Amino acid sequence: MDKRPDPGEAMPRSELHAMYGGNRQSGISISAQAGMIHLFSDPIHVESYGMPDGLDEEGIYLYTGAGQKGDQTLTQGNRALLTHKDANRDVYIWRRERQGDYRCVGQFEVDQEQPFISTDAFDADGELRTVIVFRLRPVGELAADAPVVTTTEALAYRGYEEKAAIGGRVRIERLQRRSSRDSEMDLAIRYRAHLERLGHEIRRVQILPPGEVRPFCADLHDRTDNVLIECKASPTRQALRLAIGQLIDYRRFFSPTPRLAVLTGSKPRQDLIDLCSSMTIEVIWLEEDGTFTSSFD
Template sequence: MPLPSNITQEHVRQAIRRFSVGHPHGFGPSSKYDLVYEGHRYPPQAILGIAGEIAHGSPLTPEDFSGGEAQTNAVLRRLGFVVESRSSSPRSPSWTLQPGERIKRKALHDAYGGSRQTGISPCARTPHVLVFTDPASGEQHGYFDRWDADGTFHYTGEGQRGDQQFTHGNDAILKHRETKRALRVFRGAGGMVEYLGEFVLDPDHPYSITEAPETGGGALRKVIVFHLQPAEPIQSLAGESTVRVIPLEAHATERTMAQPRFELIEVVRRESSLIQRYAAWLQIRGIQVQRLACSIAGAGPGREMFSDIYVPERQQLIEAKGVVTREAIRMAIGQLFDYRRFTPQGTRLAVLLPRFPGPDLEDLLKSVQIDCIWRRDEATFIDNADGGYVR
């Protein structure tokens, strides 16, 4: 059967997805050319054959059409895809970045390849997988990256909706040893990013499967959490501690992982809702609501602290908790004292809660000069500081 003439770009993209999950076909590996797509390399004739099967409805064989420049490569290029000769591939540039160095993401991809649009970016022309972690934006998509107590970095795989699969970037991380690619981890998602160092997948416990909400706080789905270990000791970042005021929309926060993950997700949702309601309450009164991002000198790469709410014009630093428990209140006290070092002298501290904490916990907060704010009903808030946080 000849190659169908109605093959489209979408047929080829579908073929790549099917090939990536093991779709059966009768084509062998390519020895001279690669189809390059989203940082991955594929055998051109096999992909075009599967695309022809999708377009026509019947499987194709290598005898149905020719590989190489004569037919396969010409069709793929006409459809807008990149086909490269293996022998003509440029020599890979040596890796020069050191942990703690910052670089524009565009310049990074210009030098080493890979997609600028994804959090996991396999490089087609260099032996690297570029991995980006950004707590300031990741949590809204269900990405809860964190450092574990044993020094392992737990990195959530890619895929914002539905159960995550071991395809594309996730597959690149899983098989990085097999494909001899280095995992290069960066803090940040766009603009300037900071190189944290080379990591490897934990050989004994490479990943775990857990649950997290879909993007925008949607339904729970299964996600892949990779366990990444530094390939060599990562030097602490040099320089002094710094603090930045950032928009409230950056929802990264410190979390305790003592509780089961599904409970943590529910607490995160409650806190996020509480923060947004309180922020809206202040903003309609003309009060600007922001947050603090504190980088600690010598604390190690990727370990930035984020406050929940900072009101510069009132010098108020507020930590929100989605539950009213002694454990949550004690954690809030510690966080507020930690953040206070980065604020002007005289900054007032408060805890934002979904309800009144009761006399005992209120006395605990008062004993360390921390005020309390809580929801009076669905639409209004009250405080124990003569209205200083709610007017």
């Protein structure tokens, strides 16, 4: 087929497939007859799942691969996109507009030096999984309103206010309806208020490691005493093991190195308190009367 989409061109998806072929449901739609791969992007879907989608600071388009549940793999549509040059297929990105049409962002090709990045994100069930974020280089001109994402290294370590932090959590809470995240947030807010009444300066911290495209958040940082705190609603072994790993991961991004603490919704078993103490990690828990107790007291 000689006809190729023009950047900025918009049409209903049904018309697009009638013209070029390809699967009408897939996010990565292969049109073998036309020699094209069409990538579809929905801003509402992108916002809900927290997926990177748009041009980064280098002009590379970050596009999250196919697969809504479980770890994404380089199979089917993802593999077809990765190997599109070998199959002589041109790649076009289409972005959904409010009225339901899709507008062509432009033509792209997979970056040869670094075709994709693997990162963490939530799936359709709210479970954490590994996703594939393709790095696509523009071929020719793009639509004037091509979307942009921010991956600046300035995000690598910054504190931000409670209002912004809660706003950033809304998406995650919506994805984790079946989890204890709501309780963990409530616990964090209550402990923060407790520390602030004592005159401590508390922040939530967003961290973006080099090479990642999606930041993660440390629950609380007591800047007065330099203590990094991870919140877990349930004091189970699994929850505390997860908290320990998170704290050790987060700690390397702070200077000076902070002390570590786990905050739980009730007192853990003594064996779990001893586990944390063996690594000099403080355990703080909420008592039934609303006060907080520390294993270091």
